[in-house]
Amino acid sequence: MTTTPQAVRRASPRTRPAAKKAAKAAKAPAPEPATDPSAVLLPQAEPVRLIEADGTPLPARADYPEPPVEALRELYRRMVVGRRFDTQATALTKQGRLAVYPSSRGQEACQVGGVLAVRDTDWVFPTYRESMALVSRGIDPVEVLTLLRGDWHCGYDPTAVHTAPQCTPLATQCVHAAGLAYGETHQGRDTVALVYIGDGATSEGDFHEGVNFAAVFKAPVVYFVQNNKYAISVPLSRQTAAPSLAYKGVGYGVPSEQVDGNDPVAVLAVLTRAVAHARAGHGPFLVEAHTYRMEPHTNADDATRYRDGAEVDTWRDRDPIARLEAYLRARGALDDAAVAAVAEEAEAYAADLRQRMNAQPEVHPLSLFDHVYAEPTPQLVEQREMVRAELAAAAEEDGH
Amino acid sequence: MTTTPQAVRRASPRTRPAAKKAAKAAKAPAPEPATDPSAVLLPQAEPVRLIEADGTPLPARADYPEPPVEALRELYRRMVVGRRFDTQATALTKQGRLAVYPSSRGQEACQVGGVLAVRDTDWVFPTYRESMALVSRGIDPVEVLTLLRGDWHCGYDPTAVHTAPQCTPLATQCVHAAGLAYGETHQGRDTVALVYIGDGATSEGDFHEGVNFAAVFKAPVVYFVQNNKYAISVPLSRQTAAPSLAYKGVGYGVPSEQVDGNDPVAVLAVLTRAVAHARAGHGPFLVEAHTYRMEPHTNADDATRYRDGAEVDTWRDRDPIARLEAYLRARGALDDAAVAAVAEEAEAYAADLRQRMNAQPEVHPLSLFDHVYAEPTPQLVEQREMVRAELAAAAEEDGH
Amino acid sequence: MGATTMAKALNAALADALADDDRVLVFGEDVGRLGGVFRITDGLQARFGDKRCFDTPLAEAGIVGFAVGLAMSGLRPVVEMQFDAFAYPAFEQIASHVAKLRNRTRGALSVPMVIRVPYAGGIGGVEHHCDSSEAYYAHTPGLKVVTPATVADAYSLLREAIADPDPVVFMEPKKLYFSSAEADLPARTEPFGRAVVRRPGRDATLVAYGPAVPVALEAAEAARDEGWDLEVVDVRTIVPFDDATVAASVRRTGRCVVISEAQGFAGVGAEIAARVQERCFHALHAPVLRVSGLDIPYPAPMLEHTHLPGVDRVLDTVARLQWDDQPDPRWVAA
Amino acid sequence: MGATTMAKALNAALADALADDDRVLVFGEDVGRLGGVFRITDGLQARFGDKRCFDTPLAEAGIVGFAVGLAMSGLRPVVEMQFDAFAYPAFEQIASHVAKLRNRTRGALSVPMVIRVPYAGGIGGVEHHCDSSEAYYAHTPGLKVVTPATVADAYSLLREAIADPDPVVFMEPKKLYFSSAEADLPARTEPFGRAVVRRPGRDATLVAYGPAVPVALEAAEAARDEGWDLEVVDVRTIVPFDDATVAASVRRTGRCVVISEAQGFAGVGAEIAARVQERCFHALHAPVLRVSGLDIPYPAPMLEHTHLPGVDRVLDTVARLQWDDQPDPRWVAA
């Protein structure tokens, strides 16, 4: 109960030996934990940023070494494909192929950065907004869009792709992740859970309970808050009076960091360290990314009711893809040919998706009874009989 | 979103001008706000303490000026009476006069300190453990014990005594207090709400939502966590991995403090400042008091199952009443005669309570239907008729 | 008199309540500048200011608990839960405080408030956006539970709910929000506790509420072709329930089908069926039958029409009302 | 064979499940060193270690959500909610995730778990400690809802619940915890989905579950004096419900009273009454009547006996089963 102020003040990167070790280990694919949990709780006062909005590199820093250039090229590739996917999905709503679509345009660095920071065997806990992250993770885009097309709820097999169903009841996934991660540890596996959550959802009680459970049980979870400034129409100022959402960590004894969410290099660097921290057994880590939702909440929303174009324009200038492209080009890690190749891949991806989404999905009314329980109850068997009879009668009528 | 580290580091008391101002204002009954909310969020690393466990005064400090001596004498008086009440209530469980009683023995400084820090027109939000606080506030002890005797739920009229019903569903009162306090402000009144809450209950989602609502709406609420180290049998280490519960404030942008909860002088000083902060319109304040529950959770609990006598003994040496008595005696503010007078008052209080609790309370079965709605529904009227008939039949049988 | 929608009627009721009574506050998620995702609070913040109509942090227990506190301070909160399933985080606040505070304090502390819940399906919403949650509230003593099925009722019942001394869970059938009807606002219709015969008939009574009322009316219309003259009763207020009107109708017709969109098991439809047979046993020529949603989690949009009780399912059920006075073969053995 | 209590039987079931299956974890508030406030987990931590039986932070949504995650990782969580009303904070997790995950994922992800809920009253508990909350769960598709009324069932049903592939809300009638009976543990009784005739009789059927079963048995005993031979059916598993056993009994006796301790409106008793009259209409000589708790918040200890359905109220109701084939005078007009 008695702690010196140092315990909650972040040591400066210059003087923290652990960070120096991390810098050395940076070339390894899964760096050693860079943090001493008892010495680091509060986030740095300014979001971590490694490249400027125009792609100019900032001075290298020991606490967040830059990810390897191959990782950044891969990040770029997936962000471009991801955005093209996102645009295509929005277009599909206009053609009536999707019931609704929440775009994550503008949040590409977060969507893809999160996925690249974890292993395939790690678990991702997405919200409805993470379609882009999920396709980036390699999940079939048609399966990702199943929920939004409306033929079933979750289109993929979560256990096969280590990805929870896209979560709509806000913040509830925070607790699931704590349980999953703890359960994996309990069974001797070194799985990490990565939770995507929005700024608004941090106001829910389940955020509090989830992060706290993870902290008390030292569960390897990274809580990744995409602060895109709005919860539908409600601005951040109505969610919190805190200096930033990252400051919530200290109340749980969880180290936290804030990052420029439109700086793909910084996002990947910060998440990589957070994941390493969790995997090393130091418990959860909280990251807040400052980003922006460029589109309305969903295609059904009218964002002009609550924010003006000037604000959106400001953020247009901070586009994460252009930023990374400029940086990689300047470093000589990307040229016109490579950019064109990625663009082409993205087009092909979108075309394939478009074509596959053109087919009307088959839905089987009687399947409604298949997965309520492992075996249907007598009550459900009765109701299935009723529906079967209705369908038979309808078919007969159609026949005449 | 961008805040300098100073914004979350507590300025040292020596260098903070606001605190100096507060020191000057200390003699006024309702001191001016002593804090600049944007400059102070984190608690001090050590709990505030103004007198030693043996009553020896510590050096005076500018940030928490000592309350006036009359206030301390009153504090002493109410603590003695409060403890006697508490002992009496425990005795009443043994005589079967109370169904159950959660003692707050050992927490007298918090129980009474909270009550003395607020005005009669302020609202107090107690839990089931605050019987002592409520009688200290002047509520009829029989009404306070109604819930635990079992003749009705809440025995007092909350609107008459500005005290919410003792709250059992943990942490739910945190949100009520935010609403009440905001509502009062909205109607132009300067009411403050004081919330009592236990260490365990801070893990509930409603704690999070309540403090956050209060912060966002700048509602004048003081959240007063009595960290008595246990939630029934569960020790603090299972509730949090944070340096202390007071560190939760920063995540809401709410200034916080920790205090030695067995130092009555410090508790009153810290709460006085917290209440002044809230009343001045600076929003909520979070105080964590480090104290100890000397008795089992309730009379029905067996604390030997989860903690050893040695631990309890340690805390016996930190008795808040003996501590304040020693301090006041040394200051010449209390002599044998005064101590004897208070003891006598306490005995009389207990005797009166004992006697009044001897009477079997009248309960009226048909009153069950009176307060479900303002007017009973037709369904309740029907059920009341049924019960009336049952009672009539039973009376008739008895008559024969 | 003019055509208007249920959404507009609700909006007008809120506006008129805000205008008439300073104590009324409207708040929740996105109810301010956006005017609510269904636009029920459209324009209220602009007209009454952001102290009277405002957005809150995203936390439903917080919203309802905050309303409890505001009510304690003498105000009249009207809160919006954005969708049915998103009121569940507030369940403890509703069941353990909102419903009980008057009772706990022997009437000393009442917490009049309205909890508006857009509910049920039929709008192609994805999972968690279409639950029929009325039974959870109806089963909780201390709450009134009201659900309009007409434009005029939407206005009138909401005004009454806001003026009521008790907490009211106000269930708004989403799929009816944009159905329009002639209505003369401010309309005042029958008070709480009164069911209404929406269509008289002699052969059987269809009892329905909320989103099921238009289905019942449509079924009654279609039943004419089969030679059945069906009466339709709109329950309107689930709690308090109008036994008198419902029982009188069933005693007249001798047959009854209860229609609710919710999953049937232990729902409001079960309560109505149980009450009707208790009270009308000797008048009944057939058991009281129920048509309800299936006992499954609300399905994905492309399958919801199979789940929802529609006209055909109602007519199939009416056909089973033992018109030949023979027991139902399905249930002879089971 | 020896006398034991329901509390001990539950404890033995947990111990045996922990011993038999490494995947089983028992956790909640105070279940570790203390052994639970009702001592149902007594000794488990000492025997199996604090990785298998442990205390959590005080947060019920957290406990249930944590269990969801553990189940996703392949474990078998068994969680304790300390009292009925203290499970409400977990309602969203239960209704929106626990109940739905199998369905949402077409069966790819199942979350087998047991949520133990000590429920109902009769023990002089203060407010919020005596709610009968079974209907909230029974109305939520995807959950199984089970409630033992005997010592042997307590053991057997809990073992089956832990082994079940689906989430089970296991409702433990507090007032029966310390009732003792001869029982040979490990006992295996009828499986889920089977109701049991606890007492045969010819004149009417009393259908009861959980805390109401001993009341029904006592009433049946007392009814002999009045010349009625009553059959008592113990429902055991509310979901899935055993229509066959219940309907067969009522068809034999021709009369039925449903007894539940919960407030009646839109509760499980309503469902049972509705089902019975649907299925047995032509065998019934009287309406299916219900005896339940009053539709009020659970009262303070000194008044709970007025609220609780007792033997007299059951007998009064049996008396109204129109033995003279005359309609109930109370409900001729209403």
Ligand SMILES: Cc1ncc(C[n+]2csc(CCOP(=O)(O)OP(=O)(O)O)c2C)c(N)n1
């Ligand atoms: C418990 C709950 N309450 C309300 C909603 C309705 N809702 C869906 S998204 C949303 C806003 C979420 O904002 P944020 O967390 O910032 O995420 P973003 O949409 O910006 O990614 C709301 C209120 C919900 N899904 N769940």
Ligand SMILES: Cc1ncc(C[n+]2csc(CCOP(=O)(O)OP(=O)(O)O)c2C)c(N)n1
């Ligand atoms: C929502 C809820 N969950 C569980 C309980 C049961 N319960 C009553 S008191 C208690 C412990 C509370 O501990 P703490 O908050 O530290 O307060 P203390 O009793 O120590 O004053 C528990 C678990 C409850 N009352 N409410």
Ligand SMILES: [Mg+2]
């Ligand atoms: Mg957002």
Ligand SMILES: [Mg+2]
């Ligand atoms: Mg405690």
